[in-house]
Amino acid sequence: MDREPGLSVRLKLTLSYAGFLMVAGVMLLAVVWLFLLRYVPEELYTPPASTGPPSWPGPLFVPDRSDLLEAFVPKAAAMLAFLLMFSLVGGWVLAGSMLAPLTRITNATRLTANGSLSHRIQLEGRQDEFRELADAFDTMLARLEAHDAEQQRFAANASHELRTPLAIMQTLLDVARNDLNRDTGELVDRLHLINTRAIDLTEALLLLSRANQGSFAREHVDLSLAAEEATETLLPLAEKHGVTIETAGDQAPTVGSHALLLQLTTNLVHNAIVHNLPEQGTVWVTTSAHSTAVVLTVENTGQKLAPRMASTLVEPFQRGTGRTRTDHAGVGLGLAIVKSIAQAHDGTLTLTPRPGGGLRVTVRLPAASPQ
Numbered sequence: 001m002d003r004e005p006g007l008s009v010r011l012k013l014t015l016s017y018a019g020f021l022m023v024a025g026v027m028l029l030a031v032v033w034l035f036l037l038r039y040v041p042e043e044l045y046t047p048p049a050s051t052g053p054p055s056w057p058g059p060l061f062v063p064d065r066s067d068l069l070e071a072f073v074p075k076a077a078a079m080l081a082f083l084l085m086f087s088l089v090g091g092w093v094l095a096g097s098m099l100a101p102l103t104r105i106t107n108a109t110r111l112t113a114n115g116s117l118s119h120r121i122q123l124e125g126r127q128d129e130f131r132e133l134a135d136a137f138d139t140m141l142a143r144l145e146a147h148d149a150e151q152q153r154f155a156a157n158a159s160h161e162l163r164t165p166l167a168i169m170q171t172l173l174d175v176a177r178n179d180l181n182r183d184t185g186e187l188v189d190r191l192h193l194i195n196t197r198a199i200d201l202t203e204a205l206l207l208l209s210r211a212n213q214g215s216f217a218r219e220h221v222d223l224s225l226a227a228e229e230a231t232e233t234l235l236p237l238a239e240k241h242g243v244t245i246e247t248a249g250d251q252a253p254t255v256g257s258h259a260l261l262l263q264l265t266t267n268l269v270h271n272a273i274v275h276n277l278p279e280q281g282t283v284w285v286t287t288s289a290h291s292t293a294v295v296l297t298v299e300n301t302g303q304k305l306a307p308r309m310a311s312t313l314v315e316p317f318q319r320g321t322g323r324t325r326t327d328h329a330g331v332g333l334g335l336a337i338v339k340s341i342a343q344a345h346d347g348t349l350t351l352t353p354r355p356g357g358g359l360r361v362t363v364r365l366p367a368a369s370p371q
Helices: 009-037 065-113 129-178 184-213 223-233 235-241 258-274 307-312 334-344
Strands: 219-222 243-249 253-256 281-289 293-300 348-353 359-366
Touching (some): 065 129, 223 281, 235 243, 253 359, 258 281, 334 359
Antiparallel strands (some): 219 253, 348 359
C-alpha cells in the first residue's frame, strides 16, 4: 500500500517530549511570576519625610511591577530558550534509545518479507513490551521455518511417491510396446494395481490438504460411534491378518466433521491392524469422555518401537523400520492425515510405544457442550 510520507515516530516523540517540557516550564515560570506579584506594589510607595533621625543608613529602594517585569522577563525568555534546546536534543536522544529495539524488529521483518526465516532478533535486556514483541516474533519465525522445512520435505516426498508408480507404468508400457507377443493380461493386472496405488495416494493428498485448510462443516459427532463404524468396516481385514479387535468405552460427543473424524478413526484402526504381529495380534479401541475433552485411544501389539521413532511416524511418508508389510501398506500418509484432522478439530495426537511392543495412539478432542 502506497502512503504519503510523514513525520518519523522518533521526531514525533521528540516534539512531544519538548512540548511537554516547555508547557511544564511555562507553568513553573507562571507560578513564580504570580507568587512574586503578591508582594510587589503596582507603583512605588514613598514614605513621608521625617524630621527625626533616619532609621536606615541610606535611601530605601522599593521596586514596582515594571522593575520586576524588566528584570524577570529576559531571564525567563532565556531560560525557556535553553529549555527548548535541551528538550529537543534530549528528546531526540531519548526517543532514539527507546525506539532502537523497534528498529531491530523492523529490520528482521524486512528480512522475513524477502524470504529469510533463519535469522532471530534475540533482543537483550529485561522483559518489557518491546522484548515481548521480539520474543513473539522469534517464536513465529521458528514455527514458520519449521513449517517451511516440513512443506519442502512433504513436496519432495510427494513428488517421489507419485513419480514411482508413473515410472513403473511407463516402463511396463515400453516393454509391452517393444514385445508385442507378451501376454497383455499380466500387464493389465500390474498396471491396474499400480494405477490404484497412484489414485489412493492422490486421494490421500487431497484429504490431507482438506484437513489442513480446516474448511468443513461442523456438527455434533459421537466419537464412539465413529470408532464402532470403523471397526466394523475393517473387521474383514483384521480377520485376514489374524488380529482380534476389542472395543470399549462410553459415549464421546464432540463437534466436527463426521467424515473426517470417521477417516481419522479408520486410519488409526487400519494402521493398528496392518502394523501388528504376524499372527494372533490384538487391537484395543477405547473411548472416554471428560469434562472438557473426549479421548480416543487405539493400541496394538507388535514389534518394540523406540520413543524417538514413534515421534516421527506422524510425518508424511514416514514408515517405521519393520512396520511396513507387503500388503495394505498404505501410502505413508495415514498418521499424517490423523494429525492434520486432529489439529483441524483443535485436538492433539500422542504416540507412545507400548512396553511389550506395539503402539498406543491417543487422540484428544474438545468435548461438545450439552445440547
